[in-house]
Amino acid sequence: MGITNSNKELSTSRIDCGDSFHVKLSLTAEPDIVNNPTDIVLILDRSRSMSGSPLANLKNGAKKFIDIIDEATDSAQDGHIGLGSRIGIVSFADTATADTALITSVSDLKDAIDALSANGRTNHADAFTKALQLFDPSSTNAKVMIMFTDGLTTVGENAAPVAAAAKAQGVTIYCIGLSGNGGIDEPALNDWASSPASSYVVITPSDEELENIFSDLAKNISKPGAKDIVIKEVIASCFKITSLSMPTKGTATPINENSLLWKIDELGTHKSEGASLEFTVKHIGPCTGTIEVNESISYDDKDHNVVTFPSPEIEIDCGDAVLPEHCPTPVSIDIDGCEDSVEFNCGDVQLESLGRILQLDVTLKNICPHRRVALAVILTEVDSYGMEHNRGMKTMTVPAHTKQNCSDVIVRCIKFVLPEDLDVSGTPKSICNKRNFKAKFIAHYIDTDFECCHTVY
Numbered sequence: 157m158g159i160t161n162s163n164k165e166l167s168t169s170r171i172d173c174g175d176s177f178h179v180k181l182s183l184t185a186e187p188d189i190v191n192n193p194t195d196i197v198l199i200l201d202r203s204r205s206m207s208g209s210p211l212a213n214l215k216n217g218a219k220k221f222i223d224i225i226d227e228a229t230d231s232a233q234d235g236h237i238g239l240g241s242r243i244g245i246v247s248f249a250d251t252a253t254a255d256t257a258l259i260t261s262v263s264d265l266k267d268a269i270d271a272l273s274a275n276g277r278t279n280h281a282d283a284f285t286k287a288l289q290l291f292d293p294s295s296t297n298a299k300v301m302i303m304f305t306d307g308l309t310t311v312g313e314n315a316a317p318v319a320a321a322a323k324a325q326g327v328t329i330y331c332i333g334l335s336g337n338g339g340i341d342e343p344a345l346n347d348w349a350s351s352p353a354s355s356y357v358v359i360t361p362s363d364e365e366l367e368n369i370f371s372d373l374a375k376n377i378s379k380p381g382a383k384d385i386v387i388k389e390v391i392a393s394c395f396k397i398t399s400l401s402m403p404t405k406g407t408a409t410p411i412n413e414n415s416l417l418w419k420i421d422e423l424g425t426h427k428s429e430g431a432s433l434e435f436t437v438k439h440i441g442p443c444t445g446t447i448e449v450n451e452s453i454s455y456d457d458k459d460h461n462v463v464t465f466p467s468p469e470i471e472i473d474c475g476d477a478v479l480p481e482h483c484p485t486p487v488s489i490d491i492d493g494c495e496d497s498v499e500f501n502c503g504d505v506q507l508e509s510l511g512r513i514l515q516l517d518v519t520l521k522n523i524c525p526h527r528r529v530a531l532a533v534i535l536t537e538v539d540s541y542g543m544e545h546n547r548g549m550k551t552m553t554v555p556a557h558t559k560q561n562c563s564d565v566i567v568r569c570i571k572f573v574l575p576e577d578l579d580v581s582g583t584p585k586s587i588c589n590k591r592n593f594k595a596k597f598i599a600h601y602i603d604t605d606f607e608c609c610h611t612v613y
Contacts, residue, residue, distance in 0.1 A: 159382050159423075159461045160184050160373055161330065163354045166449065166468050173474040173566075176398060176438040179449065181389065181465065183431050184355035185381045185424025186298075186328070189228055193240030194298040195258050196225070197287040201305040203249045206274040210306060210334060210363040217370030218245075218269050221302075224374035226262050235262045240297065244290045245269060248283035249276030250311055258290050279312035280305065284348075288322045298428075299327040302373070303348065304366075306334035308341050319348035328428045332369055333359040352404070355430035375462065381424035384458040390415040390451045394441035394472070405431035414451070442568075444474035475519065475564035516570040518597055520554065522562040528602040529554040529565070535572050538592045539580040547593065548572050553602065 167178035198218055206214065222243060223233055230238030237243060242258035245268045255268040283303070291299050301322065309315060319329060331345040346353035358369055385406070391397065396413040406420030418433050437449065446469050455463040487502045520529060532551045536544035550570060557563055574591070581592040 158185060159463050160186050161355050161358060162463045162465050164465045164468060165354055166470055170471040171439060173472065174439055176436055177470065179435055179437055180354055181433045182352060182354035183423060186428050189241055192298055194300055195242050195291060195295065196300045196302065197244045197246055197290055199283050199287050199301055199303045200247045200272065201278065202247045202272045202274050203278045203307060204275050205307050211272065211274050213363040213366045214304060215269050217366040219266050220367055221370040221374040222262055222265050224371065236260055246283060246287045247272050248279055251279055252282040252286040254286050254290060277310040278307045280309045280315035281313040281318050284315055284318040284322060301327055301329045303329060304332045305340065316347050323350060329356065331357045334363055335359050336361040336363065350428065352430045352432050354432060381422065382457040382459065382461050383422045385420040385423060386456050387418040388415065388454045391437060391449055392447060392451045394439060394443040394447055395437045395449065396440050397435055398438045399436040401434045403431060403433040408433050439472055444472050446471050475566050512574040512576065514572045514574055516595055517566060517568045520565045520567065520599060523557065523565045524562050525559055526556050528556045529599050530602050531567060532598040533570055534596040536594045537580055538594060544594060545580055547574060
């Protein structure tokens with residue numbers, strides 16, 4: 157069946173500046189449906205919340221799925237699922253209904269799907285029960301359930317024991333969740349699905365994606381398990397990979413601090429099989445706000461399965477950043493090809509740009525909104541006797557922030573010029589020594605709501 161699912165997950169949706177988080181890549185592969193006849197039950201949610209475009213797009217996706225399996229089993233969309241494979245339809249709301257048995261007629265399957273209408277609550281346990289009853293225990297066919305739902309269980313028993321019983325009987329369970337209709341129970345979907353859950357669960361907030369999800373699943377079901385898999389993961393420049401865990405299948409090696417290679421010799425060639433890789437990523441760049449973790453991720457294998465990984469985003473909170481000084485503006489100088497020497501007037505040079513430059517960042521903690529801060533920085537150089545020598549002082553006004561609550565404010569790039577002839581911490585009369593400095597900070601609010609008491613006469 158090829159690669160039937162691919163996923164990328166983050167351990168958290170938000171971090172502070174400089175924090176780390178975990179990334180998990182997952183793949184699932186199945187044997188070839190042509191050489192391994194498969195019974196597939198589509199379990200479709202028709203509860204009230206599916207009214208309108210969600211149900212319409214679900215129907216389109218389910219019928220597209222059937223067409224692709226039809227063509228895969230006998231090389232033609234002839235209206236008949238061949239080579240021993242079969243599909244059944246179970247739909248559910250307050251209760252579940254077996255809308256068809258496991259059959260091969262494409263028209264009968266599509267008629268059952270077209271007849272679905274949305275109403276009622278959501279009973280997942282009965283849905284799994286009716287689906288499990290369709291399978292023939294004596295059949296040697298592989299058994300697959302594809303559960304689609306858009307909501308929480310609102311009626312009926314806990315579905316977990318029924319799903320567990322199905323898996324114990326050799327049924328592979330995929331779960332597709334539509335999260336845009338009021339929320340779904342993602343932990344429940346992970347529990348119902350085959351393991352690892354990250355390889356068998358797909359969640360989308362948009363019903364417009366349902367046709368593509370069902371289509372991709374069917375296309376990959378029609379291919380054999382994957383061989384010679386190579387995945388190259390490149391993360392954005394705001395991050396670096398700090399550690400790499402052993403994958404559950406294959407080998408993973410770092411290329412540099414921003415990229416890695418994951419190689420798997422074969423996956424799912426004899427049975428349904430999942431694989432996952434986890435690694436740790438640290439935020440290192442100046443970027444803040446909502447950032448995509450991926451720069452790129454590529455997949456290739458011997459049979460050229462089409463695999464797309466999601467590109468999750470993470471929110472990075474670096475507080476408010478203030479740049480009290482601008483970097484010097486470069487001066488452009490042009491020299492003609494035949495000129496041996498050139499004199500050029502570069503204009504005025506400010507004294508702050510002389511010598512070695514030290515740039516300091518400081519974070520002001522828990523600054524109240526709508527209040528400016530006066531900040532002073534005193535820099536000293538420490539000689540070999542522990543004596544401090546003044547190297548400069550700067551004072552500045554840090555603008556007020558407008559967030560609702562107190563917040564950290566980062567002041568970046570406070571520059572000090574350090575000529576080599578003032579070096580007292582390194583070797584005399586030598587340049588590029590290691591030098592030792594101390595920075596002291598003084599800060600207080602400029603704005604206050606204090607008023608003197610009014611004198612009453």
